[in-house]
Amino acid sequence: MKFIKTPVKGMNDMLPSDMRMREHVLSMIKKSYALYGFMQIETPCMEHIENLTSKQGGDNEKLIFKVMKRGADLARAIEKGDGEYADNGLRYDLTVPLARYYANNKEKLPTPFKALQIGSVWRADNPQKGRFRQFTQCDIDILGDDSNLAEIELVAATSEMLTQIFAEVGISNFTVHINDRRILKAAAMAAGFAEDDIPSVLISLDKFDKIGLDGIREDLVGNGFDAEIVDRYLASYGAISGAVDCAEFCKSISEEYLDPAVVTGIGDIISGARSMVSEGVEISFDPTLVRGMGYYTGPIFEVSIDGYNFSIAGGGRYDKMIGRFSGQDVSASGFSIGFERIITILKDKMEKGIQISENNRAILIDKNVALEKKLEIFKEAKQLRSEGVTVTIQPMRKNIKQQIEKLEAEGYTNFQKVYND
Numbered sequence: 001m002k003f004i005k006t007p008v009k010g011m012n013d014m015l016p017s018d019m020r021m022r023e024h025v026l027s028m029i030k031k032s033y034a035l036y037g038f039m040q041i042e043t044p045c046m047e048h049i050e051n052l053t054s055k056q057g058g059d060n061e062k063l064i065f066k067v068m069k070r071g072a073d074l075a076r077a078i079e080k081g082d083g084e085y086a087d088n089g090l091r092y093d094l095t096v097p098l099a100r101y102y103a104n105n106k107e108k109l110p111t112p113f114k115a116l117q118i119g120s121v122w123r124a125d126n127p128q129k130g131r132f133r134q135f136t137q138c139d140i141d142i143l144g145d146d147s148n149l150a151e152i153e154l155v156a157a158t159s160e161m162l163t164q165i166f167a168e169v170g171i172s173n174f175t176v177h178i179n180d181r182r183i184l185k186a187a188a189m190a191a192g193f194a195e196d197d198i199p200s201v202l203i204s205l206d207k208f209d210k211i212g213l214d215g216i217r218e219d220l221v222g223n224g225f226d227a228e229i230v231d232r233y234l235a236s237y238g239a240i241s242g243a244v245d246c247a248e249f250c251k252s253i254s255e256e257y258l259d260p261a262v263v264t265g266i267g268d269i270i271s272g273a274r275s276m277v278s279e280g281v282e283i284s285f286d287p288t289l290v291r292g293m294g295y296y297t298g299p300i301f302e303v304s305i306d307g308y309n310f311s312i313a314g315g316g317r318y319d320k321m322i323g324r325f326s327g328q329d330v331s332a333s334g335f336s337i338g339f340e341r342i343i344t345i346l347k348d349k350m351e352k353g354i355q356i357s358e359n360n361r362a363i364l365i366d367k368n369v370a371l372e373k374k375l376e377i378f379k380e381a382k383q384l385r386s387e388g389v390t391v392t393i394q395p396m397r398k399n400i401k402q403q404i405e406k407l408e409a410e411g412y413t414n415f416q417k418v419y420n421d
Helices: 016-034 058-063 071-080 095-108 149-167 181-191 195-205 208-222 227-238 246-250 260-274 339-349 371-386 400-409
Strands: 039-041 046-048 066-068 086-090 113-122 134-143 174-180 281-285 299-304 311-317 332-337 360-365 390-395 415-418
Touching: 016 113, 016 134, 016 149, 016 339, 046 095, 095 113, 095 134, 095 332, 134 149, 134 339, 149 174, 149 260, 149 281, 149 299, 149 311, 149 332, 149 339, 174 181, 174 260, 181 195, 181 227, 181 246, 181 260, 195 208, 208 227, 246 260, 260 281, 260 299, 311 339, 360 371, 360 400, 371 390, 400 415
Parallel strands: 039 113, 174 281, 360 390, 360 415
Antiparallel strands: 046 086, 066 086, 113 134, 134 332, 174 299, 299 311, 311 332
16 A cells, blocks of 8 residues: 555645744734633534534535444444435534534523634635635634624724734734625615525625626526616615715615614624724725625624735624524624634745744754763753743754754754864
């Protein structure tokens, strides 16, 4: 049998320099969110297949890495021949596991509960640049708070966290886009679409940045929708130019379809979050923001940076998910941070990556050095480490110049060469 040295397609080996950057960013994320009262939790990498296929994960449910039943259970499934050979699956996000976690542990948790999760997720996707089969997600969620204070906290905390991280590479400006699923639904119904048509309509609207209004019109008419209804629907989006005021956009939508409190709520979220974020952070209403997950029930948000064609964070309110597990609805809102995308941006902007420290030393010992001398070096290294100095001890190579160059690439700047006296 031939062994394969490369990782499975869509999964990556992490070099020491990669891990230094990742751990550095993770430490900043944890520290920043802790200041807002978020508490770190952990859920298993595998979930019951019933949870992962409960129509809560949108298109991600098509990308599950399923785990087959084992032993007698598998034998019975094969004998039965119904094709139900999996009982578990690798999690494709952190939201579904959180809903199960909260339903199972609610009595042990505070209300509201502010959760921070960081962990790997898996999707049987087609690997390409920026798209992997295994990657790290970082989520914050507030459970048990039905007020818009939850959204304000989520947006403010994430904005401040991103501000701190990107300050290291000179990025101070980014945009938080905010919308509400209820506004999206109301705009479609006011134009004449049936409620059952809304998911299909929003799939087309979600392509706004890629195909524009003409493309959306062609898409909707091509899907069999009445052209007059489509034109009436797109008229409000065609009037968009520059900054958009939520109240102005919604003024033509009847209260029959949209509660005015929804519009007021978006204004409160925007003004509340603006009062807590740094100057370079733009927080704006975006009527074309859709977010693909079908479980969102209220405000939704996404973060973008000029020059990059992907979002770096996104989330929203999902008040109906936890009730699927517990039988009782629980208010819930969350923000998922695109950890891998943040790393991509930092790598683009950083020339040398994250250095080990400013205070470090590499001790290179010649092969002929006596044991007594080595013991002195070990004692010295122990003392330096107790003082917080990073110390690596290595045998001296024949090509010492190349050895030092590689150590310098790893961030070492202080060198000590040890020979026999």
